[in-house]
Amino acid sequence: MTTQNRQSPLLEVRNLSRTFGAGDHIVRAVDNVSFDLYKGEVVAIVGESGSGKSTLARLLLRLLDTTSGEIRVQGKDVLSYHNHGDLKKYWQVVQGAFQDSFAAFNQFYSIRRTLAKSLNVLDRTLTNKEVQERIENSLLEVGLEPSDILKKWPHQLSGGQLQRVMIARALTVEPELLIADEPTSMLDASLRVTVLNLLLALQKRHNMSIIFITHDLGQANYVSDRLLVMYKGELVEQGPTAEVLNNPQHEYTRRLLADVPRLHRAHEPVGV
Numbered sequence: 001m002t003t004q005n006r007q008s009p010l011l012e013v014r015n016l017s018r019t020f021g022a023g024d025h026i027v028r029a030v031d032n033v034s035f036d037l038y039k040g041e042v043v044a045i046v047g048e049s050g051s052g053k054s055t056l057a058r059l060l061l062r063l064l065d066t067t068s069g070e071i072r073v074q075g076k077d078v079l080s081y082h083n084h085g086d087l088k089k090y091w092q093v094v095q096g097a098f099q100d101s102f103a104a105f106n107q108f109y110s111i112r113r114t115l116a117k118s119l120n121v122l123d124r125t126l127t128n129k130e131v132q133e134r135i136e137n138s139l140l141e142v143g144l145e146p147s148d149i150l151k152k153w154p155h156q157l158s159g160g161q162l163q164r165v166m167i168a169r170a171l172t173v174e175p176e177l178l179i180a181d182e183p184t185s186m187l188d189a190s191l192r193v194t195v196l197n198l199l200l201a202l203q204k205r206h207n208m209s210i211i212f213i214t215h216d217l218g219q220a221n222y223v224s225d226r227l228l229v230m231y232k233g234e235l236v237e238q239g240p241t242a243e244v245l246n247n248p249q250h251e252y253t254r255r256l257l258a259d260v261p262r263l264h265r266a267h268e269p270v271g272v
């Protein structure tokens, strides 16, 4: 999980901003954020509620327009993608998985239909057999038995199973980067550890890059190589996770750390 591949970043974010509203009511949800992410890295973005983490995730996934700044993936200017064809290709490289997996699924679709449909939309070149294979392999990757899961409907699955199906859905396109936005927040403690370990296993198996968004420093410590701290839309601190946690430079990071005294127990996922 060390950052070895230093040739060129997979993701380059420069001076990225997104505001909502105007005048006295302007909200700088993401304010002049810059960072790089390399292939195979797990980067955690931490910050309290409202610090701009989800807005940043949506900007990176091109689900929301930017106000200003640059996003490059594999050296390409992502913000120049406007038509559906370009965006679909982009979503084969960068995928997202979100906190509320139940809301993300169409309740009237079986899991098979959900997974096949989202893969077909993004990659029309695949045969039915290839679609089936990708779906089954992705479910196996997240520890679910395809024959059992595929015929079910979302309401028949537990929160943990749904969360894993959501990650499997992202995996069907074999992405280079997975953006996981609070993927454990709806889960109970034992399932949280399962999902965190699953993400780490995926990173190892595929050398996949992961952006892990959380308000929980303990989980960030458990999964990440590098830590980015957001406060009121700004990236106030970033660096190797152990370095940031052992020697926080920003007052806000110190405050966050003060709230989690158990963090200093090595490799323990606090709050999970």
Ligand SMILES: Nc1ncnc2c1ncn2[C@@H]1O[C@H](COP(=O)(O)OP(=O)(O)OP(=O)(O)O)[C@@H](O)[C@H]1O
Residues within 6 Å of the ligand: 020, 021, 027, 028, 029, 047, 048, 049, 050, 051, 052, 053, 054, 055, 056, 215
């Ligand atoms: N569509 C929107 N319209 C107006 N304001 C918004 C919108 N989306 C987000 N915001 C505001 O932007 C700021 C950042 O919100 P965001 O959801 O990105 O934070 P967050 O760190 O992800 O919070 P949480 O951990 O609670 O999800 C907040 O002040 C929020 O109210």
